[in-house]
Amino acid sequence: MVQAPARRRQLSARGLRHLLVATAIVAVATLSASPALAASATWSPPVTTTSDQGQTVGAVTAPDGTITTVVESYTTGIMAVSSTDGGASWQTPVALGSGGDYAFRATIGMTSTGLLAIAWVESAADVRTIWIVMSADGGSTWSAPTSLPTVSSYVDDPTIGSSSALGVTVVWTEDTFDKLSSSTTDGGTTWSASTVITENLNSYGTATFAALGENDIITVYQELDGDTALYSIQSRRSTDGGVTWAPAVMVTDAWSGSLSNTRFNPVVSPATGSAVVFWSHRRDEGGTAIFAATSTDSGASWGSVIEIVAGVGSITYFDAAVVDDATAALVWHQEISGGSQVYYTEVELGATSGSVPVAVVPTLSAYADRLPTLTSFGTTRVATWFQEGEVDADTAHRTAVSCDGGATWRAATTIAAGDAVRVADAVVARRGTVVTALWSAYDADLDESRPVASSIDDPCSVAVPIVDGPELAATGASDLGLAAFLAGFGMLVAGLAALGVRRASARS
Numbered sequence: 001m002v003q004a005p006a007r008r009r010q011l012s013a014r015g016l017r018h019l020l021v022a023t024a025i026v027a028v029a030t031l032s033a034s035p036a037l038a039a040s041a042t043w044s045p046p047v048t049t050t051s052d053q054g055q056t057v058g059a060v061t062a063p064d065g066t067i068t069t070v071v072e073s074y075t076t077g078i079m080a081v082s083s084t085d086g087g088a089s090w091q092t093p094v095a096l097g098s099g100g101d102y103a104f105r106a107t108i109g110m111t112s113t114g115l116l117a118i119a120w121v122e123s124a125a126d127v128r129t130i131w132i133v134m135s136a137d138g139g140s141t142w143s144a145p146t147s148l149p150t151v152s153s154y155v156d157d158p159t160i161g162s163s164s165a166l167g168v169t170v171v172w173t174e175d176t177f178d179k180l181s182s183s184t185t186d187g188g189t190t191w192s193a194s195t196v197i198t199e200n201l202n203s204y205g206t207a208t209f210a211a212l213g214e215n216d217i218i219t220v221y222q223e224l225d226g227d228t229a230l231y232s233i234q235s236r237r238s239t240d241g242g243v244t245w246a247p248a249v250m251v252t253d254a255w256s257g258s259l260s261n262t263r264f265n266p267v268v269s270p271a272t273g274s275a276v277v278f279w280s281h282r283r284d285e286g287g288t289a290i291f292a293a294t295s296t297d298s299g300a301s302w303g304s305v306i307e308i309v310a311g312v313g314s315i316t317y318f319d320a321a322v323v324d325d326a327t328a329a330l331v332w333h334q335e336i337s338g339g340s341q342v343y344y345t346e347v348e349l350g351a352t353s354g355s356v357p358v359a360v361v362p363t364l365s366a367y368a369d370r371l372p373t374l375t376s377f378g379t380t381r382v383a384t385w386f387q388e389g390e391v392d393a394d395t396a397h398r399t400a401v402s403c404d405g406g407a408t409w410r411a412a413t414t415i416a417a418g419d420a421v422r423v424a425d426a427v428v429a430r431r432g433t434v435v436t437a438l439w440s441a442y443d444a445d446l447d448e449s450r451p452v453a454s455s456i457d458d459p460c461s462v463a464v465p466i467v468d469g470p471e472l473a474a475t476g477a478s479d480l481g482l483a484a485f486l487a488g489f490g491m492l493v494a495g496l497a498a499l500g501v502r503r504a505s506a507r508s
Contacts, residue, residue, distance in 0.1 A: 041462045043399075043415050046441055046452040049081050050093040055422065056438040056451045057106050059429040062114035067429040068139040069438055070108040070118050071451050077103040078120045082139035087429070087436035087455040094142055096133050097122065109160025109168060112211075114138065115187055117168045119148070119158040127153045130172055134188035148182050149194040150174065161209025161242070163217040169242030171197060171207040171219055179207055179221055183242035192243050197236060198223055208277075210269040215241040218299045220251065220267040220277050230254035233265060233279050237299045251277055251293050251302045264371070266320040268328045273298045274349050276328035278308075280315050288315040290332060292347045292354060308345050308354040309334070319426075321374040329376060329406060331360065331383045333368040340368040342385060344406045360402075360409045366394035371425035375435055379405040380460045382435050384415070384426045397421050397439050403460035415454055416441060422449045433458040 049056065054073035061067050067087060071079040077097030083090045096118060097103050106120040116135040121128055131145040148158075151174055158172040166187040174180055179197035184190060197207065200223045207221040220235045233251040238244060267277040275295045282288050292306040308330070309315070318332030329346045342360040366389030375382040381402040388395045396417035402409045415437055422440040429436045436455040443450060 041456055041459050043413070043437070043454045043456045044088070046416065046454045047087070047089065049083075049090045049438070049451045049453050050079060051450065052076050052079065052093065053448045054079070054451055055424055055440045055449070056427050056453075057425070058108040059427050059436075059438055060108055060110040060116065061429050061431055062110065062116070062138055063112075064114065064138065065431045066114075066138040067431060067436060068108065068110075068116055068135075069427070069429070069451075070106045070120075072104060072106050077122075078106050078118065080108075080116075080118060080135070080139050080142065081451075083436075083453070084138075086431045086434035086457070087438075087453040090453070091140070094139070096120075096142055096145065097131075101125070105157060107158055107160055109162055111162040111165055111168065113165040115162075115166060115168075117160050117162075117170075117188070118142075119160055119170055121156060121158065128155045130155050130158050130170070132158075132168075132170065132188070134168075136187070143188060146188065146191065148172070148191060151180065151194060157206045159207050159209065161211065161217055161219065163211035163213065164215050164241055167215060167241035169209065169217060169219075169238070171209070171221075173206075177224075181219070181242060181245070183238075185215075185241050185243065195243075195245060197221065197245065198234070198248070200225055205263050205265065208265055208267045210267045210275050212237070212269055212275065212298050213272045215239060216273075216298065217242055218267065218269075218275055219245075220265050220275075222265055222279065225254065228254070230256055231281065233277065233293075235267075235275075235277070235295075235299045235302075249299060249302070252279075252291065252305050255281060263316065264318065266318070268320050268322050270322045270328055270349060271325040275299055276320070276347055276349065277302075278318060278320050278328075278330050278347075280318070280332075288313070290315055290318065290330065292328075292330070294347065294349045294351065296349055303350060304352050306347060306352065306354050308347070309343065309357050313337070313340075317369065317371045319372050319374045321376045323376045323381075323405070329374060329381065330354075331372050331374040333364075333372060333385060335367060335369070336363075339364045339366055339389075340387065342368065342372070342383060342400070342412075344374075344381065344383065344402070344409070346406060355406075358406060358409065360400045361398075361412050365389055366396070370423060373426040373428040375428050375430050377430065377433065379403060380433075380458075381406045381409075382428070382459060383409075384428055384437055386421065386423045386426060386439075388423050395421055395423065397426070397437065399437065401459045415439075419444060435459065 052073040059069040068082040079093045081093040103122040119132040130148045133142045135142045156173045169183040171181045180194045205222040232254040234248045236245045265279040280290045290308040293302045313336040323329045333340045333342045343357040345357045346355045366387040368387045372385035384399045397415040400412040427438040440449045441452045
C-alpha cells in the first residue's frame, strides 16, 4: 500500500484539530443562544386579486393546484378569480351575478375531480333566490346561473358539499329556521326537488357537510325544539349524493340555553365512514365550552360528548381540519377581559377526551371576533385570524405556525395591520406547501378596499423561536439548543477518536 507523505499526515491532523475546536465553539454558542434561532420565512407582499372593491369570502384548491376564490364585489356582485401559481398572480375575474338588486352570502365548493360550484343569495324586488354556477375548467369559464328550488321568499346561508365526481349538494335556510336541500348528480345539468332537512327552529346556525365515501355524505346542524326550548346537534346521512336523507340522529343530548348558542358546527371526515363534529354553547353552570363527538359508523351513532374547554370568557368562532386518518384538530379564539386568546386542540376518532388545549397566542391586545382558519399538512399547522383593537396597530390579520403537529407554536406574525386591513372571516387556500391568505386591503389613495393575497412557502422550512404560554408544558426551544450541543459534542468525540486512529497509524 502506498502511504501519504508524513508532512501531509501532519497537516491533516492539524486541520482536523482546528475543525474540532470550531465545532465545539459552535455547539456551545448554539446552546447558550438557542432561543434566538434563524429568522422566519416571511409572507409575500400582498398582490391584488381583482381591481373591484370587495371581499374574498371563500376559496378552494383543485387537484391540479389551481386556487379559485369567490369575491363579493361592492360594484359587480359575485365574482370568481383563480390562480395557477400559488397566489403569486391572478387571472381575469369572472362576474357571476344574475342581475338582482344585490347579492351576498356567497360560498364555494368542489367535487373530488375539481368541478367547482359557487352559490349565493340574490335579492330582487324583496324576493330572495339562491343561484348556483358550475365550472369544469378551473374557474376560467362558468355555467349560466341556475336558481335552486327554494320555497319561500326569504332564504339565506347556502352551504355546499360533495361526495362524488359530479355530485353537489346545497343546504340552505328558509324563513329563518327551516333547512332545505337540493342536489345534482350530473354536474349541475339537473337539480333535485327541494328536500326538508329540518323544520324546527334552528337558532340562525348554518348546516355543514362531510363526505364519508362515494355518494355518501352527512350534514350536521343545530336544532331548537320550539315545544321544549331545548337545543341539540343532529345529523342526517345520504347514500345517494344528497338526493334523499335518512332520519335524523342525535349527536348530543339536548341542552337548555339561549339564542346565543353555537352558530357554527364544523364536521370533518378523517377517513371513510368516519366523522368528527364540533360545536359550542353556554353551560348551565356558567361559562362557554366547546364540545365534540365522533362517529366511526357513518353517522349511525355518535360517541360520548367531549368537553374540550370550560369557558373563561366567550367562545363563538372556530375552525376544524383533518390532520391524519384518525384525528381532527380545532383552532378557536376565546374572549377574555382586555382581549382574546387563541387555542388549538385535537380529537381522535373514538376518543372520550380531547388533547390538552395548547395556547397558539397566550394573550392578544385586541379582540378576535371573526372565524379563524386552520390549515394542516404533515406536521405543519397554520392558524390565521383577524383581530380588532382600540388602536390601528392592534387591528391586524395575523398568523401562527406549529411545526410539531400543534404541540408548540411559534410566535405569531402579522400579515397586515392598521388601515390596510378590513376585518372579516379569515380565508386561506393551500397548494402543496404554499399557504395563501386572502383578505381585503384598504387603499387610502383610492379610498377603496380591494381583495388581495399573500403567500408563504413551507413556513416550517426555517427555524424560529417558539412561543411559551398557558397550558404549554415545554416550548422546545431549550431542547433544540441541547440537541445542537449534543450533536456538536458528538462530532467532537468522533473527531478525537479519528485523530487518535490517525496518530496510531502514523506511529506504526
